Amino acid sequence: MSLDEDLAAAAEDELARALTLGWRQLVEVTPWGDTFEGTTPGGRDACFERAYMWDTEAGGDIRVEVTVYEPRAYESGVRRAATIVRDGSAE
Template identity: 70%
Template sequence: MSLQDDLTAAAVEELDRAMTLGWPQLSAATPWGDTFDGFTPEGREVCFERAYMWEHEAGGDIRVEVTVYEPRSYEDGVRLTRVIAKNGSDG
């Protein structure tokens, strides 16, 4: 598996976890973000960034961003984004 494929697989897994929280739970803490160390499916040591922010305006849809990168290679990382709609649908 290539580095980019491995980073993408890790980002997809993390984004899926990030999306398990619903709008009601997240709206009280948005905007919020965190960075932590972890491992990709292939065992590479990486950094995970998870961020929740308002998509357009406070109180509306919440954008969820996950970035996965090797510790000294942020610019070569993978960023994925999804939206948790206020009305309950995923974007």
């Protein structure tokens, strides 16, 4: 698996996990973000960055962004994003 494929797989998995939290769970803590170290599906060390922010206005839809990158190589990372709409569904 290439580096790009590995980072993309990790980002897609992390985004899926991030979307398991619903709007009601996130409304009290948005905006919020965190970065942690982990391992990609291919076994590479990577940094996982997750951020929840208001999509357009406070109290509305929540945008979820995930970036996965090798340590010290943020610019070469892979970013995935989705929106948790106020009615509780994800786009």
